[in-house]
Amino acid sequence: MNTLLKLMKKRAWGYVLATAAMIAAITLDMFNPYLVGNIVDKVILDGDFSYLKGALLCLGGITIGRAILGYLKEYGFDLTSSKIIVDLRKDLFDHIQKLSFSFFDKNNTGELMSRIKDDTDNIMHALCFGIMLLLEQSIYFIIASVILFTLNWKLALISLVTMPVIEFVVFRLEKKIGSTYEKISDQRAVLNTTAQQNLTGVRLVKAFGREKYEIQKFLEQNQENYRINVDQVKIMANHNPVIEFLSNVVLVLVISFGGYFVIGGELSLGELVAFSNYIFMLIWPMRMMGWLTNVLAQCLASVKKIDKIFTEESEITNPSNPVKPEVLSGHVEFRNVDFKIGDACILKDVSINAQKGSTIAVMGITGAGKSSLINLIGRYYDCTSGEVCIDGVNVKNMRLDVLRKNVAVVMQDVFLFSDTIEENIKFGLDMKSTDPAFICAAKDSMVDEFVCQMKDGYNTVIGERGIGLSGGQKQRISIARALVRDAKVLILDDSTSALDMETEYHIQKALNKRRDITRFIIAHRISAVKNADEIVYFDNGSIAERGTHEELLALGGKYYKTYCAQYSGYDHEFDKEVSNAC
């Protein structure tokens, strides 16, 4: 709420100008009945035609003025509120982007999309139509009250007698419909998530021929959505007509009490007629209250949802006194690192010392904690105890952007944007595809090899998540994206798994040439880890074996077993044969 109010304050001038146009239009509006009354009285009834021309000109002027002012009012509100919403969406987006991985572990994309799109749309509706209507009706209400009180305060007071009752109904409506709108907002997020997952997993759905099941699943959510929306309609139906009724009762009050006063001689008939002419100006704002409450309640429900996200704080934050160095040399050290998620212990007492320019290979069975380990370097998560240091500085004491600029990761799940290959590789860097660094990265990652066969080269557009490319091609692009950054620490998280042997070999060779980079390589293939300075074999969150390829083979442990499994049948005769052939 505070965020929203702050943003509204920023655009207050827009509202002021639009409201000024509104007040001017209403003022002009006030002259209308007066002029028409005069025309009727003087021209039509008394036959004074000299008055007609002037009066009609005035009327024309008022019409044009009202049209222009009305336009300015509408456009002013549209413009101002749309600007506020841009700010709000931007703030929300930036805030979400800053949240740590653990937030995204828990929240689905569909839901976040719903917050940033649908909920802000609801707020926009209130900021534009809601506020405009509220102001307009309030002004009319005040003007009408002033006029009515001047005409006859007693009758005016009686006319307002239903107001507290209306307010009570509105209060009840607000309470009930507010929680319904929160449900609607949640259900919409569910609907969004269900559809989004179905679309993301469409290949799976089709592979299993589960279209019918998916349709049924969506139907249930869709029907739930229907039920909640009908609930909202019912709440409106239970309150809005009551408000309308109560506002119409005012008419009855006016003629019965007005009649009583006139008959009792307290009020002249002419005064009562005048009074009755203005009474509708009082009734309309009353009737609108139900509708307004509806819009505002919807807005408040959405504000609540958004506020919840705004109160989420990133678990990974910049230190208050960051250590200065902008350029790192790349000496990475794990000192007795423990890492827990909840109660589950993922890493136990891990120490690794990776000298500048060295290669550390990480192996281990599925779920042993390999990815968790390398996630600690770029601070995607924080370790529970112990410390991770680069150049002797704890990563928690570094500025996050400096740290991450110096650590380039190729993730296990390749993620590419629906954009050109060039944009995907640059990914935010300010360079061209002709820059030496770009060309070098593209060549080293063997991207150049297949891109140069494409008709549009680096301008080839790829689909979301790299649709249209093979798994290996996607991995190559994501490697290029990391290489182009010229970071001091390079992490390859099982990112050559879809590459054929030859491509993998060439990429490795190219990487080895970049001597000043410290490398962490997670892989399952012996060929990918063999040349590392140290191979660390993980089991159940701690290091089971460590050493060079030769040392580990000599050890005859888990690494040796893996080696045998991958190269069994590779008997000595064949070995010789192969060696000779080469």
Add this chain to the structure above:
Amino acid sequence: MPVNTFKDDEDLKESLNISIIKRLVVYLKPHKKAVGVTLFLMSCTILVELLNPYFLKTGIDKFIRAGDSKNLLILGGVMIILNAVSMVCSRSRIITMGKVTNKILLTIRQQLYTHIQKLSFAFFDNRPIGKILARIIGDVNSLNDLFTNGVTSLIPELAKISAVVVIMMLMNFRLALVALITVPLMIAAFFLVMSAARKRWQVFRKKTSNLNAFTHEDFSGIRVVQSFGAECNTSKTFLDLLTGQRKSFTSACRMGDMFWPIVEMSWGVGTILVFWAGSSLVSTAAITPGVLIAFTSYVSMFWQPIMNISNFYNQLVTNMSGAERIFEILDIEPDIKNRIDARPIPSIKGDVSFNAVTFSYDEKVNVLNNVSFDVKEGTTVALVGSTGAGKTTIVNLISRFYEVTKGEVLIDGYNLNDVTLESLRGQIGLMPQDTFLFSTTIKENIRYGKLDATDEEVKIAAKAVSAHEFIMKFEKGYDTEVTERGMRLSAGQRQLIAFARTMLSDPRILILDEATASIDTHTEKLVQEGIAKLLKGRTSFVIAHRLSTIRNADIIMVVEDGGILESGSHEELIQKRGQYYNLYTSQFRFLNDEEEEAV
């Protein structure tokens, strides 16, 4: 169709409004009765609304002037009763119509969703998910007011207008013409402005869709964004898209907001003309002053409903593009569907043949060229070859995810085009490259392979692929919730769960597309043993790069440049000393790269 990115606007056919309106009206048909009831209830409320000022006037003019307090009280009583009746009518009208509208939205959304399920990969390949989502959720919601107001304002207001016009015509024909003279002008100006506005609202919807697509991609790939510290950059892109969307909104508003001024001007000018012409008629005594005064009040009664109808039209224009975008998808014919005479394929034995198959995604570049092979039941086939050679394409054709361009694919002698998709795909177990898990429990994810599987069956499948052990390590075991991004699960563990899912479906043909890439060698061995036990004698196709995975296959096919270069068993191919030999030996060559360097 070109690939659509988050930046590109979608193509939209310029279609006629009328046909879209007609299609929308069709949705009202099943609710004829409810619509009738709504109209009846609506007319009751309107009647009371019209009577209120009349009562007020009569009360003052007749009873109060005469000091008739008794009749005044009766009048007040009647008013209260009528308004109470109107309140009740209004309540049931809101509920009836609210139900109808929401039911229609439910129907349209479900229809759209069902239709999208039928579309082939080609459709999904070309559009970002965020854009499809925008249509299912946002565009459908935009129709809400359209239906409600179409019934509750359009029809009653039209009735009001006709009544007023008839009365005016009867009162004075010439004056009526003068009063209505601005109407055609208004309509002309209106259509001019609104057709411009319509195009702008279309742009707005497209921009909204782009924004949605980008948001979706950014949140899906947030790890990449954060790890590269690209937040500033994506934030800038977001702001650009956002600003683009806002500009399209305000540009549409600049047009759309003209709508009130146009109506007000026409109203104002119409009134002025009536006074002007009426006064001269009064001065020549052609009409009495009373007629003129009454006439002017009818003029405002005429414009009020026009205002409401125009308002509805404005809404129609604003939201029409939503309807267009929905119908555009509904009009896409699924390009892979059952033939009319398609029959379910009987239980598959597992003979797979490709007869001179040529395939192209875009009808320009052939991905597969005249590929032929025969695989006997129970064979394990390994596909090897460099990335992008066409391995995944071959297995995609076995499941008929794409239609072959030329040639035919046969299973047990049945041409795939002659059998129903459900019966075919239900018997093929495919493990795709990208592991996808739904955000639900591990148990439900595995059960997706066989919807009516018991917990015991789920466990057996998990055990077979060695997933049971790690699943039981979680506090909640099989009831552990998996989120979209697979919280707490490693990529390998996710692959194992997906494996269990495929096992559970008991496929007659198994296709593994780099399905073990993220699994360590030790676990992979266990998985393979599990598969061998469970799927004894079933045909399987395996795409892999780890030669230890490939070597045990009965037939190895080397795929290069869209064709099968060579095929045979490991021993045969090694003896042949062709491409496979090179591939295989390179593994060792790369292992000892000192030698390589020496060469």
